[in-house]
Every structure is written in C-alpha cells, then in structure tokens.
Amino acid sequence: MNIIDLGLIDFDAAYVVQERLAAEVFAGSGEETLLLMEHPPVYTIGSGGDEGNILDTAIEVRRINRGGDVTYHGPGQLVGYPVIDLARRGCDLHRYLRFVEELLMLVVADFRLAAFRVPGRTGVWTARGKLASIGVGVRHWVTMHGFALNVTTDLAPFTRINPCGMAGCPVTSLEAEVGGNVKMIEVKARVGARFEGLLDEFMPLRDSEKDRGF
Template sequence: MSAEPQRELEVLHLGRVDYLTAHRLQQERLARRIAGEVPDGLLLLEHDEVVTLGRGESISAADRSALEARGVELIDVERGGEATWHGPGQLVAYPIIELREGERDLHRYLRTLEQVVIDVLAGLGIEGSRKDGLTGVWIDEQKVSSIGVAVRRWTTWHGVSLDVSNSLETFGAFHACGLEPGIMTRVVDRAQVPTDDPLLANAFARAFATRFGRRPVE
C-alpha cells in the first residue's frame, strides 16, 4: 500500500491583527477546514496588547485589577490553559489542521508544538526545554513560549505564542499561565534575531511543516 501523500499547509502571514479579528478569522477557517473547502493552514501574526483567559483556573481579582488599571483588555477564549499576554513583538501561530489517524492524541499534539518551538530556538543556538507537568517551552528557568489549544472534530485552532522582542512589562503585573510574575523571557535577550525574519515566523513555518509532515505553500 502506498503512503498517504503529504498534505499541503497553507501558510498565511497576517501581520498585526487585533485579537477579536484574528479569533473570527480562526473560526471561519476552522469551519471551512472541517468542511474540506481549504487545506490545513497556519496563521502567523502578532496582536495588539491583550490578555486572554483560557478554560483553566480563573484569573485572581488582584491580577484582574492590576491589568485593568493598565488599560489591558481581557478576553475569555475557548482554548485550554490559563491567562496569558499577547502583544507587538510576540509571534502568535494558529495552526488550523485536521489531525489524521495516528495524530489524534492531544498530548502528542502539544508535545509536537513544543518541539517546533524548540527547533526554532535551536536554529538560533538557544537550548529550549520542557518542564514536567507544564505546557510550553523554557530557556533555563524562564518561560519563552506559551501554548493553549482547542480542537473541534479533530481539527485544531488557537495555538502558540513565542516571546521574540515584545515588552515583558505587563507579564510582571499578573500570574501568566498561573506562574510567578517575571518568569517570562524573550528570544532577543538570548540571541540575535535575523533581520529578514524579525518575528521568526518563517523559521516557525519551516519547523512546523517538518514536524507535522506537511508541505508548506503560500
């Protein structure tokens, strides 16, 4: 029996997109992917400043007050995980892919997403790692990437953030992912980011396609 042909991965570079617009784009793409109208997709972008609240434990009243005092918008979303920050200088990747037979294991999916980030960091000479019992990617004792996903009819949405050159100031005002303020780090504090790929979007797309066995098209 011949192997299944490699699936296409449509890579969409969207630039700066506000969160609610990106959420709507995800929902539209998700519905079309489930219907078989479009191939697997990878949305790459950055957001205006926002804190999203996943299905994990609710954000504390103190954290909510601190963020609201800074004028940061808080939005409840469908993904797993807790509260996290998005903003300019941070790469956000939303894979909208159909998990095939053999891929339908959400723990495996999360670990593969982590490996994609680890691969991107390795390309810059940075050693990324996992921590037992936690989702995301770390450099030494600081977190550089957060992951929160949702799946509908074995089709993924929501995704990954990678702190590249963004400010870490707001991270210091609340317990992102339920962790202590100040736990986050950035790629630019560890290595020089290529000027032709300032958000590492191209590197992420290549690593994602390799790890998930897709053929990237733009």
C-alpha cells in the same frame, strides 16, 4: 498546507479568520493552515482560567475557548494559530502539544538558544524563564489557537499577571536570551520552513478520516 502571515492584527479579527478556516477544514472544503501574526496588547485567558491571575486590567482581556490560564500577547511576540485536522492525524492532543513544543525548541535552536520542556507544564522554557506559551482549543478534532513565542516582546505586561496561572513565573524573550537584534521576519521564516515536515513526522496523515466527535 497553507501558511498565511496576517501581520499585526487585532485578536478578535484573527479569531474570525480561525473560525472560518476551522469550519472549512471540518467540512473538508479547506486545507490545514498555519496562521502567523502579532497582536496589539491583550490578555487572553482559557475557558477554565482564573481571572484572579490578572492583576491589572488596564489591558483588555479576552476569555477564549482554549486550554490554559492567562497570558499576554503584544507586538514583538510571534503568535501562531495552526488549524489542523487531528482526526486525520491520530486524534492525539497530547502528541500535538509535544509537536508544538518541539517545533519551537528547534526554531530557537536555529538562533543558538537551548530551550526545554518542564514536566507537567506545557510550553517552552530556558534557564531564565518561560519563552513560549501554548494554549490549544479543539472542536470536532480541528485545532484552534496555538502558541505565543516571545521574540522582541516588551515583557513588562507579564509582571501584571500570573503567567499561565503561576505566581512569580519568570518570562523571557528570544532577544533577551541571545543578547542581540532578532528579526521577526527571520523567526517567522524558520517556523514556516519547519512546520509541515515536523507535523508529518509527529502525526502523519492517515488514508481515512476518523470520526471526529466532540
């Protein structure tokens, strides 16, 4: 498992990296990889999302090949794009989503914050609002896109969208929840330390590959 920190990187440039890695994993010439990064301000919206949920177009918008509706990315938010071969891990997208939620809940627990799932709503929540958004794309059973965890994020841009298509949805950050200075480098380290072991626990590698299909 490779873990690569791309730092602050434009969304389009990160997408090019994802495309290359996904093609390599599908071809069997590349390793599964977790990309960690921050983006300059951008709204992204899933392939089936409603552009009416973007209330202010002052920030650039990208429609992308993932599930879910609109969300915001910006500095202070940890974005993770796992490129994972689900064909070798059981071809179970729903279990993969639960793995990503579990990963983020365990990471924020390291900062003494209790987070939870909301039935029927993919993502991670606290009593004060949504802490992390998850939107996944799968091509030939190889994953793209992933999660966005608000660490020290400016939350104001979320007020100019209906986050994940939910009008009036409250959004929070790790920093706001724990009431102190949270360092991005520490959050990245926690994610990186937990990722592979938890993935293998949820979705162990199989001896033989399944037919990927579409």
